[in-house]
Amino acid sequence: MVKVAICEDDNIFMERLRLKVNSFFRDNQNKVDIDEYNNGEEIVREAKRNGIGYDVIFFDIDMPRLNGIKAARVIREIDNNFILIFLTSLDEEVYKVFELNTFRFIRKSYFDEEIYAVLEDILKRLQENSTRYEFKTKEGTIKLAISEILYFNMVNRRVNIRTLTDTYITTITVFKEIEKVVSSKGFVSIYRGMMVNINFVKRIDKETIELDNGEVLQVSRYKISEVKKAFFTS
Structure with a gap:
């Protein structure tokens, strides 16, 4: 079972990403469980309460109150083993995330072009990590x-x-x-x-x-x- 979290305040984009992730892993004979969070405060609160049980977390960088970078920084202090993917509409923001052991980032304006390559890299990393x-x-x-x-x-x-x-x-x-x-x-x-x-x-x-x-x-x-x-x- 691959456990995935998506932290995204745009519900339409959240659903779009969820469908892609679900379809990809099922097509590759992997069961997947996806949790959804609408803001950084929700996932940080859950992480502090119950720890990190996710293999992969997708974070939108630009969210109100607690943005994706700040939320990921808090969660990285709890667990460094999950695969971290950032989503952004602001290309220049990607340079701020390398310190957080970021695996990949996806530009929303190029979502369809980039999502499958990222998912393939995630699957490869998960397979390597389990060996x-x-x-x-x-x-x-x-x-x-x-x-x-x-x-x-x-x-x-x-x-x-x-x-x-x-x-x-x-x-x-x-x-x-x-x-x-x-x-x-x-x-x-x-x-x-x-x-x-x-x-x-x-x-x-x-x-x-x-x-x-x-x-x-x-x-x-x-x-x-x-x-x-x-x-x-x-």
């Missing part, structure tokens, strides 16, 4: 989804795996083995022997990145352009 990979460690074999891993790095000739809650020391001694698996799954090299999940990058400065867990990591000057490109297109 668990096996890693051998000193304590035994572990299974992790890509969405759980912040980064891989080489320490004392062993590949370490950092998640939000743990660090695992694997038996892998050749970093290229990791690169072959994750380089096409949202990970980017920040220097030799370290690859970061771009979906956990909160902010990029001139020579560093900040992750959602507060860690600040140095980026090689030879890699910074590649990291920025991945961040702004992820």
Whole structure:
């Protein structure tokens, strides 16, 4: 079951989006459950009361009282795992949303042209997130989804795996083995022997990145352009 929320104050556009989302997932043999919110205050109140149970949230940026960006910022503090899509009639607003681990945005004026590509990318990400990979460690074999891993790095000739809650020391001694698996799954090299999940990058400065867990990591000057490109297109 794919759980989706739509936060949109225009009921006509809400219905239009709901029908597209429902049709797409059902056509791809996925059950979907869609909740609708007419303003940012409603979904924030629900998130604070019951947590986030959504795989995907569509936010209209331009809403009265609590707009989509402000509401998403509050909800991101509760949960960073859902896929965040912004809807906007103001193209220039899209540049304000990258810090929120935004997956994609849809311009309302190009809705029909952009919606299916976005939905296909969402489905691909959900499938990747549900796939668990096996890693051998000193304590035994572990299974992790890509969405759980912040980064891989080489320490004392062993590949370490950092998640939000743990660090695992694997038996892998050749970093290229990791690169072959994750380089096409949202990970980017920040220097030799370290690859970061771009979906956990909160902010990029001139020579560093900040992750959602507060860690600040140095980026090689030879890699910074590649990291920025991945961040702004992820």
